[in-house]
Amino acid sequence: MSTARTVLVIGGGAAGNAVTVLLRRAGVTVDLIEAKDDWNATAGSGITLQGNALRVLRELGVWDRVRESGFGFGSVGITAPDGTVLHIARDLRTGGDDLPATVGMRRPQLQRILMDAVRAGGASVRLGTTAEIVDQDADGVSVRFSDGSEGRYDLVVAADGLSSATRAAVGITDKPEPTGMAIWRVAAPRPAGVDRTDLAYGGPAYIAGYCPTSDTTLYAYVVEAHRDRASIPRETYAEEMRRLASAYGGHWPEITAHITDPAQVNYTWFDQLLVEGSWHRGRVVLVGDAAHCCPPTLAQGAAMSLEDALVLAQLLTASDTWDDALFQAYYERRVARVRPVVEASVQIGRWQLDGVRDADLPGLMGRTMAMLRELP
Incomplete structure (x- = not known):
C-alpha cells in the first residue's frame, strides 16, 4: 500500500482495538472512538481464549503480556453435577503447537493490554464519543461526531458490537436473535x-x-x-x-x-447473528460482533472477532485499491470460517434445550476445532 489512508474505527473492543493496531503498524492514520468513557476497561469477568485467538494476539505483539497475565492449559474435564470427573479431553491446539490450546484470563486485563497496544501504536483515541454517518461516496465517508465536530475518512470500520448503531445506519437490517439460553x-x-x-x-x-x-x-x-x-x-x-x-x-x-x-x-x-451477503455498504465495513455473534458454547466469540481484524487489515494493507471487490473478498473469506462456528455453537445449545441425549457433540466440536487450526 503506497497511498496515504485515513480510517475511523468505531468501537474499542477486541476487534476495533486489533484492527487499529494492525493498520497503524502499516502506516495508516487511524482515529478510534469508543462510546464508553472508561474504554470498557472494567467490563466482564473472564474470557476463554483458544489457540486461534492467541495466534492473532501474537501477531498484535501482545502475546507475552497475555501469557504472563492469564492461565494456560490444555484440557477440559467433563464432570457429573456432584463433581465426579467423568472424562478429561485434550484440547486441540488451534493456534499451532507452539501456543497453548487455551488461555483463560480476566477480561478487563485483556482489554487493558489491547488498550496499551493501541496507544503505543500512535492512533488517535477519543472516549465517550459516538459518530453518525453523514454521507459517503466512492472516495470516502463523512461523519459527524457527538461533540459536534466532523471528519472525512477513506474507510469506516464498524466495530461497535452486537447492537451496532453503525450497522443499522448503513441499511443492514440484520439483528441478533436470542437462542433461548442465558448465562x-x-x-x-x-x-x-x-x-x-x-x-x-x-x-x-x-x-x-x-x-x-x-x-x-x-x-x-x-x-x-x-x-x-x-x-x-x-x-x-x-x-x-x-x-x-x-x-x-x-x-x-x-x-x-x-x-x-x-x-x-x-x-x-x-444471541446469534450472521450478516449475510456482505459485511460492507460502500466504505463502511463491519467487524466482530457487529457482523456476527454466537453463544459461547465453543468459546470462539473473541477469536472470530480478532480474526476479522487480522484478515481485514491484511487485505487493506496489501492493496492500493479499496473497493467493493476488496470488501467482498473480506466477507467471503471470513463467512466461510465464521458460519460453521456460529452454526455449531447454536446447535450445541439447541441439543441441550431440546433434551437430545444421543447428539454427536464430540464429533461436531472436533470437526469445528480442526477447521480452526487452519490459518484464517
Whole structure:
C-alpha cells in the first residue's frame, strides 16, 4: 500500500482495538472512538481464549503480556453435577503447537493490554464519543461526531458490537436473535487444584463451568433457559447465581461461597447473528460482533472477532485499491470460517434445550476445532 489512508474505527473492543493496531503498524492514520468513557476497561469477568485467538494476539505483539497475565492449559474435564470427573479431553491446539490450546484470563486485563497496544501504536483515541454517518461516496465517508465536530475518512470500520448503531445506519437490517439460553458469570478466587476448565452437564442448569484466569483467580458460569431480565432485580443477582451453583459439587462449594456481591455477577442472554451477503455498504465495513455473534458454547466469540481484524487489515494493507471487490473478498473469506462456528455453537445449545441425549457433540466440536487450526 503506497497511498496515504485515513480510517475511523468505531468501537474499542477486541476487534476495533486489533484492527487499529494492525493498520497503524502499516502506516495508516487511524482515529478510534469508543462510546464508553472508561474504554470498557472494567467490563466482564473472564474470557476463554483458544489457540486461534492467541495466534492473532501474537501477531498484535501482545502475546507475552497475555501469557504472563492469564492461565494456560490444555484440557477440559467433563464432570457429573456432584463433581465426579467423568472424562478429561485434550484440547486441540488451534493456534499451532507452539501456543497453548487455551488461555483463560480476566477480561478487563485483556482489554487493558489491547488498550496499551493501541496507544503505543500512535492512533488517535477519543472516549465517550459516538459518530453518525453523514454521507459517503466512492472516495470516502463523512461523519459527524457527538461533540459536534466532523471528519472525512477513506474507510469506516464498524466495530461497535452486537447492537451496532453503525450497522443499522448503513441499511443492514440484520439483528441478533436470542437462542433461548442465558448465562450467569462471576469472577472468584481459584481453588487449589483447578488447573483447567471443568464442565458439568445436568442439575438445575444446562451447564455449570469454570475457567482459571490466573494463578489466583477464575471465572465461573452457569447456563440456564433465558428469563425476562426485567423480572430479575439487579440486587438479587448473587442470590440467583448462588442458588443454581449450590447444586454442584467438587470445587463448586468453594466457588459458590464467594458469590456474594450482586454487582460482580453478570447475566446475559445467548444471541446469534450472521450478516449475510456482505459485511460492507460502500466504505463502511463491519467487524466482530457487529457482523456476527454466537453463544459461547465453543468459546470462539473473541477469536472470530480478532480474526476479522487480522484478515481485514491484511487485505487493506496489501492493496492500493479499496473497493467493493476488496470488501467482498473480506466477507467471503471470513463467512466461510465464521458460519460453521456460529452454526455449531447454536446447535450445541439447541441439543441441550431440546433434551437430545444421543447428539454427536464430540464429533461436531472436533470437526469445528480442526477447521480452526487452519490459518484464517
